[in-house]
Amino acid sequence: MRLLLIGYGNVGRAFRKLLKEKSEKYPILQNIKIEGIITRRGLMIGDKENFNPDKKTTILEAIDEIQPDVIVDMSSPNYKDGEPSVSAYVKALSNGIHVITTNKAPLALKFRELMEIAESKGAKIGFQGTVMSGTPSINLFRVQPVAEVFRIRGILNGTTNYILSRMYEGLNFEEALNEAKEKGYAEEDPTLDLNGFDAAAKLTILVNFMMNRSIRLGDFKFKGIEGISSDEIRRIKSEGKKIKLIAYADNYTIEVSPKVLSSQDPLFYIDGVENALEIENEIQRIIIRGPGAGPINAAYGALTDLVLLLKGCL
Ligand code: 80F
Incomplete structure (x- = not known):
């Protein structure tokens, strides 16, 4: 071949x-x-x-x-x-x-x-x-035939999750971004990670493939992590919470935006370059986690x- x-x-x-x-x-x-x-x-x-x-x-x-x-x-x-x-x-x-x-x-x-x-x-x-x-998401769905997915929720960008995790640990934004670049997680143009484009593109692909829709990038609103300050992350941390860039789709809503998560949320525990995806269909609710970039x-x-x-x- x-x-x-x-x-x-x-x-x-x-x-x-x-x-x-x-x-x-x-x-x-x-x-x-x-x-x-x-x-x-x-x-x-x-x-x-x-x-x-x-x-x-x-x-x-x-x-x-x-x-x-x-x-x-x-x-x-x-x-x-x-x-x-x-x-x-x-x-x-x-x-x-x-x-x-x-x-x-x-x-x-x-x-x-x-x-x-x-x-x-x-x-x-x-x-x-x-x-x-390489964490099976698309290919996981290939072994879930005839399931009707009605909800998808996840952390889909490795670079921003890595940056938010490192800022939670005390690094400033520039230091965290430089680490993500050095590790090969960031896009050639890292603004595509930071402004939510990358996560929105991934969500578009998932919605089309798993929910059998016909949407394009640009059909829904998305926001990245630009403008989130170390002070804000410290304040949220002091309340026992974390901020994460969440991609979400159901039959009415599709969006990517930063959300404050409590420790009851399984996505609270997804740190660093790890990504996670919750998929709900009429039969089951599945959560997968694993490296999202690199x-x-x-x-x-x-x-x-x-x-x-x-x-x-x-
Ligand atoms: P890198 O910039 O290292 O290489 C790009 C290559 O494309 C270069 O060889 C360049 O010459 C070539 N190229 C660009 N435009 C071209 C054109 N018009 N014609 C021919 N060649 C052209 O990029 P990477 O890191 O190697 O990434 C390659 C692709 O994989 C990109 O589309 C990425 O979006 C994609 N990808 C990269 C990942 C990573 O970890 C991960 C999965 C997909 O979640 C995140 O944080 C994401 N930023 C990464 S997800 N590197």
């Missing part, structure tokens, strides 16, 4: 490394070959650890040249129009090429359109890495999709 990787930053590099390590141990991965890697700098043909582009091409030209079976998109999100990834997915899916992505923007903007193309062409889209990285975790999300694809389970 031939792969074309789009993006070779923190997650792209972690994905390549993880794929190499796991291929040595798991026969199902032994026939996977990275045939090319494309970034803003150009296309590198073949599979080398150090990125040195062979030529300047567009992603669309790279798909023609590499003829992949799967494109794995680990490039930065563009929340204006999802490009160039949206056009790359349309081209790939229309030609029966599967898509695996950790990039939220295309699915937060064009979820239904892309799913319809995929379905009509028999191609698959794996997107576990877009929500909670290059290795996001790369693992993409790798799980690849294995599920190979097993025919996507």
